[in-house]
Amino acid sequence: MSRLLVVSPYAPYRDGIAAYAVQEVRWLRAAGDDVEVLSPLPSAAHHHLPLGRVRGAVALLRVARRYDRVVVQYHPALFFGRSSNGPTALLTWAVLVLLVRLVPVELRIHETNFGVGRLPHRVLSRRFLAGASDRTVHTTAERTRLAAESGLAEERFRLIDHGRSFRTHTMLDRPTARRELGIDGDPFVFLSIGFLQEHKGFDRALEAFGRSGVDAEYHVVGSARVDAPDILAHVHRLRTLCATIPGAFLHDRYVSDAEFDMWIRAADMVVLPYREIWSSGVIERCALAGTPTIVRRVGGLEDQAGPTTRLIDDDDELVAALRDAAGTSEVADMDAPTNRTEAQALVRERAAARAGVEVRSTNEAVEALRLLPPIMLPLPTSPRPWVTRIKRVIHRLTAWQLSPLVEQVAELQRRTVAAAESLDAQAAAGSVDRRA
Amino acid sequence: MTARTGTIAFVPPRFGAEVVGGAEAVLAEVAAGLAGRGWQVEILTTCARDHYTWANHYPPGVERNDDVTVRRFPTVVDTPGENRWRVHQLISARRRPTITEQQLWLNDTFRCPRLFEHLLDHASDYRAIVTGPYLAWTTFATATAAPDRTILMPCLHDEPEVFLDVYEPMLSGARGIWFLSDPERDLAQRVVPSRTARTEVVGAPIVPPPRHDPDRFRTRHGIDGPFVLYAGRREAGKGWGRLLDAFGTAVRREGLHLHLVTAGVGDASIPEDLAPFVTDLGFLDEDDRNDAFAAATACIQPSALESFSRVVMESWLAGTTVIANAGSAVVSWHVERSGAGLTYRNDEELVECFRLVAEKPDLVGSLAAPGRDYVIDHYLPERVFDAMEATLFDWTTP
Incomplete structure (x- = not known):
């Protein structure tokens, strides 16, 4: 039995890599290994360190030497935050090179930044990769790309089955799953599921569904993980598309693992129209459920494709695949205008559908104000008792001056939001020009 | 008659004679009551006694408490609480934190990794895992590790926290939910209007004291x-x-x-x-x-x-x-x-x-x-336990 440290985002955080890590930890432990987990944020992991900072990576060196080997669920954000460039990133790469020299490190590569940055960054990243005791990827496309980026031979990247440690979270059959989800009748059901982000391409799939004219339902299921303006705008676009395309539905919800699999079980066809991706856990979950997929040929998805996967390259192929799946013969493209009147009508219809997005973008200003966290004095606490004591002394000495200022700013913030909301409401009612 | 086969695990955040807390008391009584009816029962809980500090008070390991096996796992309290406090301000102001902020809030409190690890390894050994209240980290972790075996006793309150997105998968993805009252069930339906797990209003067992003086x-x-x-x-x-x-x-x-x-x-x-x-x-x-x-x-x-x-x-x-x-x-x-x-x-x-x-x-x-x-x-225990057993037979298999 070897002592293993898995370095990864971890439950109860819920994202693809955290879920992958939980399932691999369960699998490794069942195989007899003594596994502990280290995560970048406090979680159900045994340890946590701020890995996105150099000091976190340095601390990882101290922890890692206590284990026989280390498994890293590698993606750039784990160690580099938002930037893989600059002096901080260079230091982090240097520490990671030390890590692979200190202890055997297995890399499960989910995303890459190995070919990014200036020459010193690239040199160190190659040394890190080359020094790892094992490098695994999920698709041959990833392997080829990594080999090109790193200069290492393709044979040094081992292919593993993405879904080898996955377990299904539902035992329901299709009719029961549909009943549970409130899908009435017996429609042909297309599904796209996951966090709502532009790179997932759910919007293009909905547009293709609208063009296809098939007699079916298209369900998009997922939620926005953060309230960034671009993501809010994307969700609003999906909502607008679903409102204007018959048979399309958006379920803007944060669903459980069981419900996630229940949707896959309920669907006749899962569509992965991704604009960009390395590899996908959704395909593996579809394989577990026996649900066929339509998958855009991007990243390593082609390698993950099974016998019931139909690969597509563009939106026209997607339209054809939707029609074939639903057993609908080619029909006239409903959106294709044949004369000026129809073209004008189409332009107006589309503009009207987009109008909602435009209105939303104005509201985003209010939303952005509303989402500003309230200003407040930091809590005088720390895991280290002596630091807490010092913070409390500082807090007592300065609070009489700072507190009134904080209250004043917080009040200003509240009133600004209220004023903006009021103005927006008046604008919506037409009594005030929105530009005011 | 359906057999009382299989082990039922209970996961309260704290357990012990000196523990003060409504949800903990209900879970302890139900555990003892079902053990008295012939079920194999285990308590999976932390070593904490105090819900302010969550400091480890009881020793970790396995002990026997009447008919019940108790497994204790140490808590970890190593975060300064800044995220919890900051996001709590947002929640109190009825603003909606992002899912990422909610997850930071959820984990910036006591945690119990060894309990999570035990659930990863052994969830399939249990016929059902009963856990609550909804705000406890242990409850969320249980529902994450083994949703298909989790029966929630969420003890929901009509407060801003209950409407956070992070609780929606817990309430919709569990095997089932035991509610203590009709208004609590109504609240759950407001929180997750589209789909909740199977539910039953079972109440809580109340034992009349032999005498009052x-x-x-x-x-x-x-x-x-x-x-x-x-x-x-x-x-x-x-x-x-x-x-x-x-x-x-x-x-x-x-x-x-x-x-x-x-x-x-x-x-x-x-x-x-x-x-x-x-x-x-x-x-x-x-x-x-x-x-x-x-x-x-x-x-x-x-x-x-x-x-x-x-x-x-x-x-x-x-x-x-x-x-x-x-x-x-x-x-x-x-x-x-x-x-x-x-x-x-x-x-x-x-x-x-x-x-x-x-x-x-x-x-x-x-x-x-x-x-x-x-x-x-x-709320006599016999009535409450009858209702709970009926759902165990209906919702779970040994």
Whole structure:
């Protein structure tokens, strides 16, 4: 039995890599290994360190030497935050090179930044990769790309089955799953599921569904993980598309693992129209459920494709695949205008559908104000008792001056939001020009 | 007859004779009750006793507690609480934090990785894993590790936290949910309108004490005359501060001749000028506490955040009227169904309740008459355990 440290985002955080890590930890432990987990944020992991900072990576060196080997669920954000460039990133790469020299490190590569940055960054990243005791990827496309980026031979990247440690979270059959989800009748059901982000391409799939004219339902299921303006705008676009395309539905919800699999079980066809991706856990979950997929040929998805996967390259192929799946013969493209009147009508219809997005973008200003966290004095606490004591002394000495200022700013913030909301409401009612 | 085969695990955040907490008490009683009916039962819990510090108090490992196996796992408290505090400000201001912020908030408290690890390894050994309350990290971790075996006893309160996105998968993805009351189930349907797990309103088991002795209580503590009782945690969240304020108004402004007796944990923080009118008995043992209910003219339940309220049941079993905060839909529901008490909607109404106690104690006392039968009809352990077992047979397989 070897002592293993898995370095990864971890439950109860819920994202693809955290879920992958939980399932691999369960699998490794069942195989007899003594596994502990280290995560970048406090979680159900045994340890946590701020890995996105150099000091976190340095601390990882101290922890890692206590284990026989280390498994890293590698993606750039784990160690580099938002930037893989600059002096901080260079230091982090240097520490990671030390890590692979200190202890055997297995890399499960989910995303890459190995070919990014200036020459010193690239040199160190190659040394890190080359020094790892094992490098695994999920698709041959990833392997080829990594080999090109790193200069290492393709044979040094081992292919593993993405879904080898996955377990299904539902035992329901299709009719029961549909009943549970409130899908009435017996429609042909297309599904796209996951966090709502532009790179997932759910919007293009909905547009293709609208063009296809098939007699079916298209369900998009997922939620926005953060309230960034671009993501809010994307969700609003999906909502607008679903409102204007018959048979399309958006379920803007944060669903459980069981419900996630229940949707896959309920669907006749899962569509992965991704604009960009390395590899996908959704395909593996579809394989577990026996649900066929339509998958855009991007990243390593082609390698993950099974016998019931139909690969597509563009939106026209997607339209054809939707029609074939639903057993609908080619029909006239409903959106294709044949004369000026129809073209004008189409332009107006589309503009009207987009109008909602435009209105939303104005509201985003209010939303952005509303989402500003309230200003407040930091809590005088720390895991280290002596630091807490010092913070409390500082807090007592300065609070009489700072507190009134904080209250004043917080009040200003509240009133600004209220004023903006009021103005927006008046604008919506037409009594005030929105530009005011 | 379906066989009682398989092991049922219970995951309360704390467990032990000295642990004070409504949800923990309910889970412990249900565990013991089902063990008494022949089920194999395990308690999976932390080593903590105190819900303020979550410090490890009990040793980790396995112990036997009557018919129940208890496995304890150490807590980890190593974060400064800044994220929890910052996001709590957003939640309190009724702003919606992002899912990422909610996850930071959820994990910036005590955690119990070894318990999570045990669930990863052994969840399939259990027929069902019963866990609650919903705000505890242990509950969220259990529902994440083994949703298909989780039966939630969420003890939901109508508070901003319950509407956070992170709880939606927990409420919709569990194997089933045991609710303590109809209003709690209604709240869950408001939280997850589109889809909740299978649910059943089972209530909580209440065991009538063998005897109540009000005279023994008065003699032991030297208390004469009519008094109102508050028994519970002395915390702002439980309404203690507002109760004290209203009592102060009743005594200072209205000049009512009334005494308030309080028992429980937490700093009572009694203002100096109210000290002659308030008696703080601290933590009482069970017999003494039951006697206190019987000796009181009325028992006050000032908390708006209740998912069941054991003190209300204990008060009625002792034949004592309940005066309750109408802000709690659950307690109002109990009072309306039983007719054994009064509710107040604001401080002035509470002051008027106090006036009624001071001026018409017999009338107030007589209101309790239907209360005891209400508890016996609905919450005797046999009834509650029957309902729970029916769902175990229906929802789970060995």
